[in-house]
Amino acid sequence: MSRRPTAVVTLALALAAGAALAAPVLAAKPAKAKSPAIPARPEALTFGALRFEVPEAARLRHELPGGVVVYVVEDHALPLVKLQATFRTGAFREPAGKTGLAALTASLLRKGGTRGLTPEEFDEKADFLAAQIGSTAADVRATATLDVITPALGEGLDLFFEMLREPRFDERRLEIEKGILLEQMKQRNDDAGAIVAREWTFLMRGETHFASRQMTRADLEAIGRDDLVAFHRDTYGAENLVLAVSGDVDTASILADLGRRLAGFRAAGAPPAWPPAGPEHTLQPGLYHVEKEIPQGKVRIGHLGSQWRDWSDPEMYALMVANDILGGGGFTSRLTQRIRSDEGLAYGAGSGYGIGTFWPGIFQMGFDSKNPTVAYASVIALEELDRIRREPPTAEELRVSKASFVDTFPRSFESPTQIARTFANDQVIGRAPDYWVRYRERIGAVTAEQVRTVAEKYLRPDELVMLVVGKWEEIGPGDADGRASMQQLFGGRVEHLPPRDPLTLQPAR
Amino acid sequence: MRDAARRRTRRLAGALLLAAGFGLAPVPAETPRAEVPVQEFTLDNGMKFLLVPRPEQATVMGGWVAKVGSANERPGITGVAHFFEHMMFKGSRVIGTTNAARDAQIIAEQEALQEQIRALYAVQRQRYRRGEIDDPFDPAARPRELVDLESRFQTLVEEQRQLMVKDEFDRIYTEAGASGLNATTNWDSTIYFITVPANKLELWFWMESERLLQPVFREFYAERDVVQEERRLRVDSTPTGPFDEQLNAMFWTSHPYKWDTIGWMSDLRMLSLADAEDFFSTFYAPNNLTAALVGNFDPAQVRQLAERYFGRIPRGKKPVPDVVTLEVPQLAEKRMNAECDCQPQLAVQFHTAPFQHKDSYVLDIVEGLLNGETGRLRKRLVLDSQIAAAASSSQQSWRYNGFFSLSAETKGDATPADLEAALWAEIERLRDEPVPAEELAKVNNQIAATSFRNLESPFFLLLQLLFYEGWGDWSYLNTWSEQTLAVTAEDVQRVARKYFTPENRTVATYLRKAGSAAEPVPAELADLPGPLQQQVMGQIRQIRQSTDAERLEQMLGQLAAQRSQLPPEFQQIVDVVEREVRERLETLARAAEEGQP
Known part of the structure; x- marks a missing residue:
């Protein structure tokens, strides 16, 4: 191999994106070298201000002829381009009895070839170009991505749009993928973590809504190639598409290219009802258990969370801070400090307060603890839930939490890809860019009393559901030192959920 | 500078894709490559720094690696490299307590009690070896003396907690807007990292040099419990974890890669503060460390800060020991x-x-x-x-x-x-x-x-x-x-x-594993009571694995005889078993025709 000098890619070039990528500016000079004494405590250090302006969404936003919104963030540091296409389709558009059709359609879109290329030819071409092409579907959106080196951009776009517009849905590939899905279904009860995730979602949202239901063997067998063809034909089209482009592109030329490639791409089906309807499950408070022969119980405790009604609602920001102090903030949160750091009862312990866009999120506290100490750790979690509802946080807790939200904020816009995709996501869910501009100020306005008030209002001990997966024989009695047993929780009542058949998800005996 | 670099990038990627354009020719051997310009310097105490300025960032990502991992352990202290990583977040003489002197005294008193506790566990292991108890760590099998010692220890923990500033190391960083404070340990190295806002770079120097200069390993025994929970989480409670661990232990014959970084549970139960301190003084000397910074900073200023903050840590007294054991060649599968x-x-x-x-x-x-x-x-x-x-x-x-x-x-x-x-x-x-x-x-x-x-x-x-x-x-x-x-x-x-x-x-x-839920259960058996279903499934499993046609034929005869003696509700069980036997016989017959064993 020749040893001639090699090219060096200089990385620090993102400013080429111009004003679009608002660069932070160090306003003050760093600490002077003249004062070499190291202070005894870090509080004595002084820092310059960090100015960070949110990138202006409007300057990155473009509309193609026909109305497709595209966010473009140029970045020429590396010869790489990323494209993300988000369609307003997904599980919410599946017909009855065909759960999983959206995901399978998205998967075969990528794996099933195109009108002009067999699956093998398509894969060979993509791999030879080192192009990464993906396609997935979730509850209310389907996402396709392209990641390609600049010189292969044209060929990469050819493949990508041929895939989106003229998929083959090759019958043999469909059968192979269905067989793989069946094997994955068989593993549904193998990992305790998967059992917890499934049963918790079912307890919170029921088993029938598209946000929680899961494919069974019957669904899988009912889905044929025609279903995929119809789902794609009816729900994929430029009229429900949002694009995000980032990397080594020229804005004007990529827009022209995309406009050309999307001309005449329309879904055959009527536009879906929007916003989509949420689950209508009535939660049944209480303690639930699923048996699993493992040394550690996996625990969730919680109830439904909230839905954004209005992104200017101060209560939502106070709730974010309340959750951060309770269990969202890692080592500065109460659940981690008490369950992990004080007592050594779990590796991870924390909480999340879900604020959903189209329906309520989920509030949950969670940890994994050896079977005999599940009860003791649960007692601590419930004590902390009670405390955050009763007492306002300390001034220090409030200060640390708010500072963390405000000062980590620039990380939301760390890379060109993140910027483009954040704004594209806002477009999809209908959130005004104003949200980001005012975010820090709204967090800054949260008071200690507000935190207590929203905690009392939105955390509801009467509605709590607790789920534990583990070995009940060891969990029930509690620890040898008698610190707590499951008898003292939920009035000593527990519902032992029967294991489910992994293929039908019906309770097995 | 920017434009020149960009042209070079274009050219090299163009060369790269020529191959794709023609669809056949391999990539030219001299295809240039992506290269990161890294500025490197070493302090007098041997600590190395790697700098990659990225002025477009609002942050600096900072980290350092200690060139030590579980391969540097020995039986008895497996897991110490990783456990020690956890202890590096517990603060220093200054960070984490309101009374450093009393804090140090309490730690010494705790350690004296733990010595006695460890001695009692030696007795428990002896009882275990003799078959007197099933588990040396069974809480129910603890002698009274051990329970008393543990309770006295707990009193000291609570006293120490009164002086502590809880998780202060983390809190200082969090309040400063730093995020992602964490570390990871593997067989060869231990890596600590965090992201700080670009204007708080000096805080990184203060905090990281502080925990290397004068760490205090408080809450040692609660954290030892945390690591055991981490082991239960990552290994013991996963479907294949315990087997993967044993596979690795079997794969390596002589090399210390054979134990997992998380360590054996028996060792995690016994690790002592002395083990951790010994590990620190041997492997965390600056001459065994390299730091790296990627982000928005001035390299000249970083150099000054590095010398001021990390330069004060003395070089290790003894050279860092190498791992001398070589893996012996494997002789047989x-x-x-x-x-x-x-x-x-x-x-x-x-x-x-x-x-x-x-x-x-x-x-x-x-x-x-x-x-x-x-x-x-x-x-x-x-x-x-x-x-x-x-x-x-x-x-x-x-x-x-x-x-x-x-x-x-x-x-x-x-x-x-x-x-x-x-x-x-x-x-x-x-x-x-x-x-x-x-x-x-x-x-x-x-x-x-x-x-x-x-x-x-x-x-x-x-x-x-x-x-x-x-x-x-x-x-x-x-x-x-x-x-x-x-x-x-x-x-x-x-x-x-x-x-x-x-x-x-x-x-x-x-x-x-036989009887685990993913096994297809014939529909006719779905409504049987659990234990009976398991019993029938056990039999079906044997049938499905049988290669003895003669034995299967005999079974058909036995089933016919049994049928008349069974109550009507069990007739369908016989149907299912009989069907399984016939299907298996057909499979065996087909295999024989195709000349397979």
């Missing part, structure tokens, strides 16, 4: 047959070459040939013969040794034996046939693209620098693609023949 709540699967693993060994680059190419959407494994096992739901390979070249593994999960009626035969056929193909030029070009294109993608995320860039430094040389980041693109088809054949031999392999098969 090793095999493990496991049963778990898992998809039936197979893993085949070979001893290979360590980090920066010339063969390691060839093995990267082998991995590229085998993996991916158009890789040989997916083609043969998943798409063509359809015996696997997934198949992949993994190439690992670590500091002291390397290994290459192939794994696959069954689909349908296929067995791990079927997977093994198919994987072995791919191994033989690598040994027997030169790689076609176009296929090698495809892998080369992917290597070249990967070398750019590796530089995209500043955090990933930081981790790569620290990992490679932990293995011995950060500059691997900049030389890897060049070395790998130079690999030839002959190299692939040579390396495959050298390492992929029967006597150098370790094979693990995993079968689904």
Whole structure:
């Protein structure tokens, strides 16, 4: 191999994106070298201000002829381009009895070839170009991505749009993928973590809504190639598409290219009802258990969370801070400090307060603890839930939490890809860019009393559901030192959920 | 500067894709590569710094690697490298307590009690060896003296808590807007990292040098419990974790890679503060550390700060000991047959070459040939013969040794034996046939693209620098693609023949544990009471595995005889069992016709 000098890619070039990528500016000079004494405590250090302006969404936003919104963030540091296409389709558009059709359609879109290329030819071409092409579907959106080196951009776009517009849905590939899905279904009860995730979602949202239901063997067998063809034909089209482009592109030329490639791409089906309807499950408070022969119980405790009604609602920001102090903030949160750091009862312990866009999120506290100490750790979690509802946080807790939200904020816009995709996501869910501009100020306005008030209002001990997966024989009695047993929780009542058949998800005996 | 660099980038990527344009020609051997300009300097005490300025960022990602991992442990203290990593977040003389003097006294008193506790556990182990108790750590089997000691210890913990400033190390960073404070330990290195706002860079220097200069390992025993929970989480409560751990222990004969970084549970129960302090003084000397910063900073200022803050830490008194044990060559195949709540699967693993060994680059190419959407494994096992739901390979070249593994999960009626035969056929193909030029070009294109993608995320860039430094040389980041693109088809054949031999392999098969839920239960049995269903399923399982046609024929006779004696509600059980026997007999008959065993 020749040893001639090699090219060096200089990385620090993102400013080429111009004003679009608002660069932070160090306003003050760093600490002077003249004062070499190291202070005894870090509080004595002084820092310059960090100015960070949110990138202006409007300057990155473009509309193609026909109305497709595209966010473009140029970045020429590396010869790489990323494209993300988000369609307003997904599980919410599946017909009855065909759960999983959206995901399978998205998967075969990528794996099933195109009108002009067999699956093998398509894969060979993509791999030879080192192009990464993906396609997935979730509850209310389907996402396709392209990641390609600049010189292969044209060929990469050819493949990508041929895939989106003229998929083959090759019958043999469909059968192979269905067989793989069946094997994955068989593993549904193998990992305790998967059992917890499934049963918790079912307890919170029921088993029938598209946000929680899961494919069974019957669904899988009912889905044929025609279903995929119809789902794609009816729900994929430029009229429900949002694009995000980032990397080594020229804005004007990529827009022209995309406009050309999307001309005449329309879904055959009527536009879906929007916003989509949420689950209508009535939660049944209480303690639930699923048996699993493992040394550690996996625990969730919680109830439904909230839905954004209005992104200017101060209560939502106070709730974010309340959750951060309770269990969202890692080592500065109460659940981690008490369950992990004080007592050594779990590796991870924390909480999340879900604020959903189209329906309520989920509030949950969670940890994994050896079977005999599940009860003791649960007692601590419930004590902390009670405390955050009763007492306002300390001034220090409030200060640390708010500072963390405000000062980590620039990380939301760390890379060109993140910027483009954040704004594209806002477009999809209908959130005004104003949200980001005012975010820090709204967090800054949260008071200690507000935190207590929203905690009392939105955390509801009467509605709590607790789920534990583990070995009940060891969990029930509690620890040898008698610190707590499951008898003292939920009035000593527990519902032992029967294991489910992994293929039908019906309770097995 | 910016434009020049951009032109170069274009040109090199153009060269890269020429191959794709023509569809046949391999990538030219002198294809240039992506390279990160790294500024490097070393302090007088031996601590090395690597700087990658990225002025477009609002942050600095900072980290450092201690070139020590679980390979530096010995039996009895397995897990200490990782546990010690946890202790590095517990503060210092200044951070974490309101009364450093009393705090130190309490720790000494706690340690004296723990010495006595450890002595009692020696007795418990003796009782366990003699069969007097089933578990030396059973809380119910604790002698009264032990319970008393533990309760006295707890009193000290509570006194210490009154003086403590809880998790202050974390709180200071969090309040400053830093995020992602964490660390990771592997067999060869321990890596600590965080992201700080660009204006708070000096805080990073203060905090990181503080915990190296005067750490205090308070809350040692609560944290030891946390690490045990981490082990239960990552290993003991996962479907294949405990088996994977034993596979690794079987794979290595002499080298300390044989125990997992998390450590054996018995050792985690016994680790002492003295073990941790000893570990720190031996391996955390600045001459065994490298720091890296990626982000928005002035390199000249960083150099001043590094000298001021880290320069005050004295060089280690003794040289850092090397791992002297070499892995002995494997003489014969090793095999493990496991049963778990898992998809039936197979893993085949070979001893290979360590980090920066010339063969390691060839093995990267082998991995590229085998993996991916158009890789040989997916083609043969998943798409063509359809015996696997997934198949992949993994190439690992670590500091002291390397290994290459192939794994696959069954689909349908296929067995791990079927997977093994198919994987072995791919191994033989690598040994027997030169790689076609176009296929090698495809892998080369992917290597070249990967070398750019590796530089995209500043955090990933930081981790790569620290990992490679932990293995011995950060500059691997900049030389890897060049070395790998130079690999030839002959190299692939040579390396495959050298390492992929029967006597150098370790094979693990995993079968689904009998009675676990994924087994298809015939519909007629679905409504039977649980224990009876299990009993019938046990019998069906034996039938499905039987190769003895004569015995099966006998069973048919027995079933006919039993039928008349059973109450009507059990008739359908007989139907099901009889059907299973007949199906098995047909399968055996077909196999006999096709001349298979």
